[in-house]
Every structure is written in C-alpha cells, then in structure tokens.
C-alpha cells in the first residue's frame with residue numbers, strides 16, 4: 001500500500017461543461033469525490049493523503065469562481081468534520097494560508113485543532129499552494145539561518161531543506177494521481193515527488209470513485225520502484 005498518495009484533482013470544469021452546467025456545479029460534485037477518496041484511503045490504510053485543492057495560480061481565475069471555491073471549502077469543512085472525527089483523520093494544510101480569506105483560514109484552523117490528536121490518517125489540503133514558492137521560502141529561511149550562524153552552509157543537506165518545507169512532517173509521495181487526462185505536475189510537490197510513481201487517468205475528478213482509486217493503487221503495486229538501483233539489487 002502506498003504510504004503517501006497525492007492527488008491533482010482536475011476536470012471539474014470540463015465535467016460541468018459536458019453536462020451544460022456552470023463550473024461551480026463541477027466543483028460542488030468534486031467535493032463528493034473528495035469525501036469518497038478520503039474515506040477509501042482511510043479504509044485502505046493509506047497513512048497520508050495530500051489533495052491539491054487550490055494553487056497559487058488559481059487566484060487568477062474569475063473572482064466568482066474563486067469565491068465559489070472558497071465557499072465550498074468552508075461548507076465542506078463544516079460538513080465533513082464528523083467524517084474526519086469518525087475516521088480518526090488529522091487535517092493539515094500546506095500553502096500560503098495567510099492569503100486565504102479570513103473565514104476560510106478560521107474554519108481551517110478550527111478543524112485542524114479539533115482533529116489534531118487523530119492518528120489513523122493525515123489529510124493535507126494544499127491551499128494557495130505552489131511548489132516553487134514553497135522552495136523559495138525554504139531557501140530564504142535557510143539563508144537567514146546561515147547569516148545568523150544558526151546553521152553552516154556545509155551542513156545544508158536534503159533533510160535540512162525538507163525541514164523547511166510546508167510538508168516537513170510528511171514523507172515523500174509514493175503515488176501521484178492526476179485526473180482528467182492532463183499529464184503535467186502544475187507546480188505541485190516538486191521536491192516531494194522525486195521518486196513518486198505517476199498515474200494519469202482520463203476520468204474527470206467528479207467521476208473519480210473508490211474503484212478508480214483502487215485501480216491506481218493496483219497499478220502502483222505492479223510498478224518496480226528501483227530508486228536508482230538495478231532490478232537485481234531490488235529483488
């Protein structure tokens with residue numbers, strides 16, 4: 001079982017368009033796929049699930065759509081608190097959280113606090129998240145520490161950089177899934193997916209079910225992860 005699954009939930013807009021509906025309808029239905037995915041991961045014993053819910057680039061979308069997404073986040077957080085508590089899921093968030101509307105930030109912090117002692121699974125929402133921005137802010141923090149003699153340049157290694165990322169408490173991603181047929185990473189967890197298995201599916205996010213998730217996991221289980229070694233060394 002992959003320990004850490006990360007998902008780029010894509011295709012809400014196209015799903016709605018196919019049905020002759022507004023994009024907001026796609027996002028609303030996307031929340032149902034979020035719920036099913038979270039529950040399935042908890043059931044299967046996945047330790048960490050990270051969802052790309054809103055990128056730094058998504059702020060450039062029309063204001064109405066951004067507002068809809070923010071409202072959906074607040075209502076989903078309110079609605080799903082019991083799902084999180086029942087499944088002993090700890091909520092976490094990564095990204096430039098201070099740029100979120102106050103209401104979203106407040107609700108997020110409340111749910112994070114309410115679920116902080118849960119140990120069955122970590123659910124991390126990437127919100128106003130961009131991997132390049134994350135790496136830049138880590139570099140800035142480290143350079144300040146070098147300047148103040150808290151750390152020396154020779155001692156900067158992968159673990160130091162890791163410890164300055166938003167994902168400092170998470171292991172590397174094992175399986176990265178992207179829905180909707182797009183085959184790109186879109187500034188998501190660039191450092192953390194160095195050795196992840198990538199899985200792309202044509203399924204649009206609102207249609208993504210437990211079965212699709214299981215198919216992705218089965219495909220992952222068939223892959224040979226060599227981490228630079230030879231096949232013989234692995235076996």
Ligand code: FPP
Pocket residue numbers: 009010011012013014015027028030031034051052053054058069072073076077125180205
């Ligand atoms: C991508 O589809 C999806 C998003 C930008 C937002 C994802 C948000 C949700 C699934 C709902 C709320 C989330 C949570 C965690 C409760 P798109 O709009 O880019 O679709 P398109 O590429 O077809 O236009």
